[in-house]
Amino acid sequence: MRLLMLGAGGIGGYFGARLAAAGVDVTFLVRPARAEKLAAGGLRVVSPKGDVTLAVKTITRATEPFDVVLLSCKAYDLDSAVDAVAPAVGPSSFVMPLLNGARHYAALDERFGAERILGGLAHIPVTLDPDGAVRHLGALQRFTFGARSDAQKPVCETLFQDIRRGGFEAILSENIEQAMWEKYTLLAAYAGLTCLMRAPVGAIMTADDGEAIANAFLAECAAVAAAEGFAPSEAALAEARTLMTTRGSSGTASMLRDLEGGGRTEHDHILGDMLARARSQGIAAPMLAVAYAHMQAHEARRTAKG
Template identity: 55%
Template sequence: MKLLILGAGATGGYFGGHLAKAGVDVTFLVRAKRREQLAREGLRIESPAGKSVLRVNAITRDEIASPYDAVIVSCKAYDLDGAIDAITPAIGETSLVLPLLNGMKHLDTLDQAFGQSRVLGGLCHISVTLADDGTIRQLGQLATLTLGARLDTQKPAASKLHQTLARGIDAILPADIIAAMWEKWFFIAALASSTCLMRAPVGDIVRADRGAAFMTALLNECSAIASTNGYPPLPQTLDFARTFLTDRDSDLSASMLRDIKRGSPIEADQIVGDIIRRGRARGMATPLLDIAYLHLLAYENNRAASKNG
C-alpha cells in the first residue's frame, strides 16, 4: 500500500520512520522548512533501542500528484482543520483516513470532510517528543498503533492496512475499534484532568491529604461516562488505571500539563470537554471534570489574552 503520513513530528515521524525502514512505501507530507531539514539531515530517531538516521520521501502539499491508499493523521485536535486542508488532494475514491487523535470528536469532523466510509478508527500508545533540532526521541518502551474498521464495509481494507503497518511497527487490529478508543480516552481524560488541575504529577497529588480519594473519584466519573455510553472499561484496564492514578511514587503527568507549562495550545475540549458532554447527554453529573475543564478553559482564555495583548 502507498501511505502518506501527515507531518514528520514526534508521533508521525516515529511510526513513519520505522515503516520506511521496513521498506513500506511511505511519504511524509510536511512544510517546506521541515522538508529541507529532512533532505539535509535525514529523519533522526532516538529510542531505547538505539539511534537511526533515515532517508525518507517528503513532499509539500503542492507536490501531491495522485491519491494515496491511506493517509495517517496524527496532529493535535486544534490543528485538525489545517490537516484536512493539507491532505484533501491526497484523498481518492478508495483512500482510507487513519486518525490517531485522542477522544472521539474528530471523527465527526473527518466524516463530514471525507465521508464516513473512508475514515477508520485509530489510536496509539507512545511517549515521544520532537526536540528543537528535529530529532524524534522515544521516552519509553511502549509504541503501539491500533486501527480498525468503524463499518463492516471497511473491514477488508482495514485488514490490508494492518498487514502493511505490521511490517514495520507494533500494529493492533481489535475487533471493536471504538471500544479500544474509549479504553484509552476514559483514562487520559482522568490523567489530564487531574494533573493539569493540580499542576503536579500523579505522585505529588496522591501523597497530599485526600489526594488518592480525589484521583479515584475523578477516574470513576470518566469510567461511568464510558460505561453509560455503552463502552465499560475492561476490568483489567480499570484495575491498571486505578493503580496508576494512585501510585504515591509516580512522577508521571499528562502531556497536556507539559503543554501548559510551555504555554502551548491544548486539547481541552477534545479530551475533557467532549467527554463531559457525552456524560451530560446521558443525564450524568460530572462535578470534578467540570472543575478541571473550567481550569483548562481559563488557561486557554489567559493564553489568548496574552497573545492579543
C-alpha cells in the same frame, strides 16, 4: 500500500520512521521548513527501543491519492489538516486518524464519508525535541487500528501486513470503538488529574486526597463511556488506575507538557467533549467541570498575552 503520514512530529514521526526503516512505502506531508530539515539531516528518532536516523520521502503539498492517509495532528489543527490531505483522498483511499478523543470522527465522516474513515489510536509517550528529533520517553509503543464497519475489514487486514513490520506493538482490533473509548477514558482522566494539579502522578499521590481525586476522575470518565455504550473493561480500568495512582511515578499527561511549554492544548477536544457528553447523559462530573474550567482560564490568560 502507499501511506501518507500527515506531519513528522511526535506520533507521526515515530511510527512513520519505524515503518519507513522497515521498508514500508511512507511519505510525510510536512511544512516547508520541516521538509528542509528532514532533507538536510534525515528523520531522527531517539528511543529506548533503538535510535534511528534515516532519509524519508516528503512532500509539502498533496497532489495525488494515497492508499491510506494517517492523521497525527493535534485536535485544534484538524480543520487545516483535513484541507491539507483532501487532495490525497481519492475514490479508493482511506483515512486513519490517530488523534486523541472521539469528537473528530464526526467531522471526518462528514468531510470524507464514514465508509472512508478507519479507527486508529496510538499509545506512546513521545515528544519533539527543539532540534527536530523525535524523542520516545518510555518503553510503550502500541499502534492499534481497525475497521469501523464490516466493509472496511479487507483493507485493514491488508494494511496490517505493513503496519506489523514496524517493530512496535501492532494490534488489529476487532472492536476499535471499544479500544478508542478505553483510551479516551484513561486520557481524559489522566489529563484532568495532572493538569488540574499541575504535577506528576507521584507528587499528587503525596497529597492526603491524591488517590481519591485520581479515582474520582476515572469514575466520572468511565461512567460517560458506559453511557455512550462502551463501558471500559476491568483490565482497562485496572491499567488506568495503576497509571494514575502509582507512588513515585514521574508520569504526566501530554496535555500538561503542552501547558507547561506555553503552547495550545487539546482541552476542548478531550476534557470539554467528555464533560459535554456527561451533561448530555445526565451524569454528574464535578472533577471534569473543575479541570475544564481550569484549562479554559489558563487558555484565556495565554491568549491575552499574545
